[in-house]
Amino acid sequence: MKNINIYGLKFLLYGLLLMVIVSCKRDDGFNAPVSTDLTKPGVVTNIKVTNFNGGAYITYSLPNSPNLLYVQADYRINGSTTRQTKASYYTDTVTVDGFAKSQDYEVTLHAVSRANVMSDAVVVHVHPLTPVYLMVKPTALLSADFGGVNISALNPLKKPIGLILIAIDPSTKGYEIVDQHYTNQDTSNYSIRGYNTTPRKFGVYVTDQFGNVSDTTFATITPIFETMLDKGKFFKYLTATDSPIGYGWELPYLWDGKTDGYSNGWHTLPGAPAPMQCTFGLGVNAKLSRFILWERPNEFSFSHANPKDFTLWGSAKASPADVLLPKSSPIGTVVGDWTNLGNYRYPDPPSGLPPGLAANNPSDQAFVLAGVNFNVSITSPAVRVLRIDVADTWSGGDYAHLMEISLYGNPQ
Incomplete structure (x- = not known):
């Protein structure tokens, strides 16, 4: 009985050693394709666009390509920033968002195979509705408060935005960020304190998670005395x-x-x-x-x-x-x-x-x-x-x- 257990233990150790050897194969930094089928997939067809605030839903028919893995959308959201969105072959819709303005944008669609082979490009035009950060901007107001300034804004769609407060820095003589308030609440109303009653010029602008930035609203504020x-x-x-x-x-x-x-x-x-x-x-x-x-x-x-x-x-x-x-x-x-x-x-x-x-x-x-x-x-x-x-x-x-x-x- 003792010998049987020893032999069993040896086989267990050999099995574990084999697993370690397999799992520790040298990684050359090359990810092999999940398929060796290099056939180019067909393109997406029957494209429809539904625009929303700052983005669009692009619906399509998938190509009849058995090796299809996903659909890739490439697009530029402002003058310098590009984004890429992917949607698996389980769905017929890709979402593109983060656009800086409500205007025409080009989106390039590729069907991509399991061997990482791309289809021919299909260019789609979208025209997003007004981005949320620009909807919030006109509602962002500055007013005097005790010991500082009050910032208020409305965000009815409850999307992530940032309210950035700037003020003249006495040392640099330029505008510097003094507070950053990030929220997805529909209403913002808060105060930044610690200032004396001397008039001071403040500014507030709105940003979003895509790096888009609005113009700045400026106001000269005289904080109310607080003690x-x-x-x-x-x-x-x-x-x-x-x-x-x-x-x-x-x-x-x-x-x-x-x-x-x-x-x-x-x-x-x-x-x-x-x-x-x-x-x-x-x-x-x-x-x-x-x-x-x-x-x-x-x-x-x-x-x-x-x-x-x-x-x-x-x-x-x-x-x-x-x-x-x-x-x-x-x-x-x-x-x-x-x-x-x-x-x-x-x-x-x-x-x-x-x-x-x-x-x-x-x-x-x-x-x-x-x-x-x-x-x-x-x-x-x-x-x-x-x-x-x-x-x-x-x-x-x-x-x-x-x-x-x-x-x-x-x-x-």
Whole structure:
């Protein structure tokens, strides 16, 4: 029995050695054709063109060539860039795209055999509709924002585009790229901050994944003054509809500057109906631009009673009347003395992990500890008193907690 196993082992080793020898054949850098049939395939026929934004679908009848492998389209999309698209013999359509303009273009089609033999060329004319990046260009607008410039654009077809912001560089005295924003969302509206209130010339242009670039829209922008509001002026403004606070986590801890999770913050008691709510005064009348929110970190990250969906309400009155505010409403809704300044959702874990596992992920923890920035619409009114309404927490429970908030804007 022992000898049989040894012989069997020898045959196994010989087989493995043979496999290694075959797999390690010297590669001369030449890929042999999958066929030795050098017959030239026929050409595609019955060609039809369906144009779309920036491209076209070319439909055809395949040649009666048993050795056919694919159809190849070669074309120039702008003055210097060429593209090549292939479609297997399983389909009767090849897609050509990336064209820079809505105009006539030539596309050369070849049927290609398994031996890499090309058919005679067939030239097709396409006339793409307006490319997406050129559709977006007229909608790309620049406007003043707190500490910088706001960029907005519309992309109704939701195709990949890039919004490129440029500005004069003090050292080079020329225009340099200061931000690149890539998206396939239908609406873009974001701000680039960090500038003083000196007028500055900005430009924005649109690009796509094919390297096409639009003209540049220029505007002279005077950024609006922005500063972090003085937390020393904040004060508790207790109202009857505010949620009961517990565990020694009193409301002033929400602006004491401590974000590490080992200090106290704001914490409501269980049992109160949603939305969980707190109200506080700013000590000044301020037009808000944004705020940074720190949720409770460590094992509570993306879980427990940390807010998931919440609304920021504000009042311009020094002593606004209390009122039960709706759990959800459009931005700008006015209820009594209060205006909805924004509806917000805390971001999902950047790692893509489920919320429960994200608490143990270092990058997700760092994200929470850094605080999350939320913008306030520039059209929102100046306010003196704020109210945070938590509609939903990560656990879906009936109480909420937060570590810290920092508010930015222009004190009046």
